[in-house]
Amino acid sequence: MSRPQPLSGFPELLPRQRIVEQQVVDHLRRAFELHGFANLQTRAVEPMDQLLRKGETSKEVYVLRRLQADADGGDAGLGLHFDLTVPFARYVLEHAGKLNFPFRRYQIQPCWRGERPQDGRYREFMQADIDIVDLGELPAHYEVEVALVIADALRGLPLPRVTMHVNNRKLSQGFYQGLGIRDTDEALRIIDKLDKIGPDAVAKLLIDEVDATPEQADACLKLASISAADTSFVDEVRALGVSDPLLEEGLTELAAVVDAAAKEAPGFVVADMRIARGLDYYTGTVYETFMEGYERLGSVCSGGRYDKLASDGKHTYPGVGLSIGVSRILVPLLQSGRLDATREVPTCVLVALANEDERPEANTLAQRLRRRGIPTQVSPSAAKFGKQIKFADKRGIPFVLFANEEGTQIKDIRSGDQVTVDVDAWEPPAEDLHPRITADGTDE
Amino acid sequence: MSRPQPLSGFPELLPRQRIVEQQVVDHLRRAFELHGFANLQTRAVEPMDQLLRKGETSKEVYVLRRLQADADGGDAGLGLHFDLTVPFARYVLEHAGKLNFPFRRYQIQPCWRGERPQDGRYREFMQADIDIVDLGELPAHYEVEVALVIADALRGLPLPRVTMHVNNRKLSQGFYQGLGIRDTDEALRIIDKLDKIGPDAVAKLLIDEVDATPEQADACLKLASISAADTSFVDEVRALGVSDPLLEEGLTELAAVVDAAAKEAPGFVVADMRIARGLDYYTGTVYETFMEGYERLGSVCSGGRYDKLASDGKHTYPGVGLSIGVSRILVPLLQSGRLDATREVPTCVLVALANEDERPEANTLAQRLRRRGIPTQVSPSAAKFGKQIKFADKRGIPFVLFANEEGTQIKDIRSGDQVTVDVDAWEPPAEDLHPRITADGTDE
Known part of the structure; x- marks a missing residue:
């Protein structure tokens, strides 16, 4: 097989870029949960009649078919969701009897649209949505609240204004x-x-x-x-x-x-x-919502109040929600290098290996650090120590641990400082424990 | 629109079930990162020629088509991935020049197979994979390591043996x-x-x-x-x-x-x-891997060493990996009620409202609790306090906060105990801060 080519409109991140995306999503999740939003994930597919109900995007839906579909057409009626609002409205109707209203949920998932890819617009993209729906009537104060939740969620992220x-x-x-x-x-x-x-x-x-x-x-x-x-x-x-x-x-x-x-x-x-x-x-x-200097991307967080999206004829569930375009915000910032991570692996410590026979002991040492929450891996081979240090350096792993009869030493490979440590007590500086996001080369 | 019906093979979770799934995924992620695995997400779609390369599952692939596809067929060559190994092998080949080998990654994403739904087998299901690939040669010690990482990751989860x-x-x-x-x-x-x-x-x-x-x-x-x-x-x-x-x-x-x-x-x-x-x-x-008492589900974590999956003719990237069937494990345990969460919302404190005009002050109080990491929401209305307490009770929110001229009081609605507190110092008991997983009604 020859080298595969990227698919236009389906951006994929390198490990260090994914660390940034993951930390941004963690931040959003934490903010939403602090405001009492429960998480949901809906299936990727919806019946086509749901997807085609409203709005201009319908024409760009991806339709599914099983490769070996029976003559009767089988799954011909399914398509990939193009946003998280339509699936949420369907979920509310389907599970209404088991939900408590007003119901607030957040949802962070990919969506798919078959439109022409361009800056900030992809065929697969991640959205982070919050919505509040109620049964019958939705008080207007929620229209204020969702805006404040988004303000809170975007605050503290290393983004342009x-x-x-x-x-x-x-x-x-x-x-x-x-x-x-x-x-x-x-x-x-x-x-x-x-x-x-x-x-x-x-x-x-x-x-x-x-x-x-x-x-x-x-x-x-x-x-x-x-x-x-x-x-x-x-x-x-x-x-x-x-x-x-x-x-x-x-x-x-x-x-x-x-x-x-x-x-x-x-x-x-x-x-x-x-x-x-x-x-x-x-x-x-x-x-x-617009991002300073990136107005060309269009709105990076949109939404509104909808009174009739979810209704089963007997009951109506009016709602209000906002959707952050995670991919729309991050992919351009990552591709231009404006956002980056301090390293490309979670690993904080590499346990060096003097010879292959010592791997079980090295595993035990690594496990002692892991038990205290310090991400650790063991060297891939008992190569020369210089080569093992280079292995760490290439990935941005800040510390290398050496063990011998005299004890255990940890080297900060950035400064070269090497100190004797008690493995069950040593702590890395807090800023080195996990990778961090950097913006334009500066830590945020 | 009438009430939507569930789609067979596409299980969806209720909010309290999703909390369990989320915490299980968090636990796996933490374990994988402690072992130095970097996260990746690959796009949901792959070219059909990649998906049809190997194995028996190929016939159940979901093929995509744009609803308004041009006469030339457009995206006819794309299908949804049926596992995370084939996309990972493709990712490695595509991005090899930007990756450092040996390369270890974890990936937690849905997969799709159009097969007949049955116990433990779904058309959409979440997998959690770890893999280690190297360039040219893959040392055998990784075949030991991935098993130990999975042992570590599954340990501490409230699962049958x-x-x-x-x-x-x-x-x-x-x-x-x-x-x-x-x-x-x-x-x-x-x-x-x-x-x-x-x-x-x-x-x-x-x-x-x-x-x-x-x-x-x-x-x-x-x-x-x-x-x-x-x-x-x-x-x-x-x-x-x-x-x-x-x-x-x-x-x-x-x-x-x-x-x-x-x-x-x-x-x-x-x-x-x-x-x-x-x-x-x-x-x-x-x-x-088999789960005691649930052998009928088949293997809940499978994998192996593969030497020739990723090769571009010039270079070969042998690997070894394991894939945890997150949906296969959790959906039956959730549906039977064996696993549950202590509440259905992240919210720890509900701020009660004496009258609607006080909403801004209530928001400020809530924000002070959130700043210290305590998930808080404000009452939906200034109904009678009994009704506001019932709102909390229905969702499992343990604490209700009342503020008036005399100060701020917090009621534990389970015991009925109500105490005067300093909002900027009060902490809930650690076990009440976030929802927890319960197994068979017992906390784990």
């Missing part, structure tokens, strides 16, 4: 309604293209597709241009002179989110009337 | 060769069916398929009946009177594994000449 841009569907749709535009869903989808196609093309689409007058299109663009880090946006919207009860509801709800966030996570949330979210299941607050 | 059964392909194939059987690969595949079809049917197959005489078939069955927890099996095999250089090599290698394991993990490893492993890429030691 991130800012969450928040809008409310009721605000935009109420505004369009108040203007006299009928198809407010379609108007939202058109406004969602603003970053991609620019204001002139958007105005034309509004005129062509939803029968807006030039004045109405202009008002829509004016609304989309409003943003503020505090509740001053309310007056700016009112100054546009449109009135509608749904618009008022949206203004109140968005002001509550921005106000609470300004107090509890200053500088993280901005009200931004340009945010629309293409998926049509959102009904209230919508969120997008 | 597990025993690893070990054989060596060279031993069996050398024995068949010494007997005069030509197609030793096929003979091994037939012996592998012993548990399924019994000795008479195996003897018949040996006679029909590999032209064995009844005496040769009988000798093969005698060999397969030998097992021992120490090196006494060597004499038992020799007593069968077959001699062959490959058989001698196998005896020596298997004796080394059994001998080292008896010293370092007493009672864990048994030499068992019945073990063959169906996949034909194994070339040395082969392993299967």
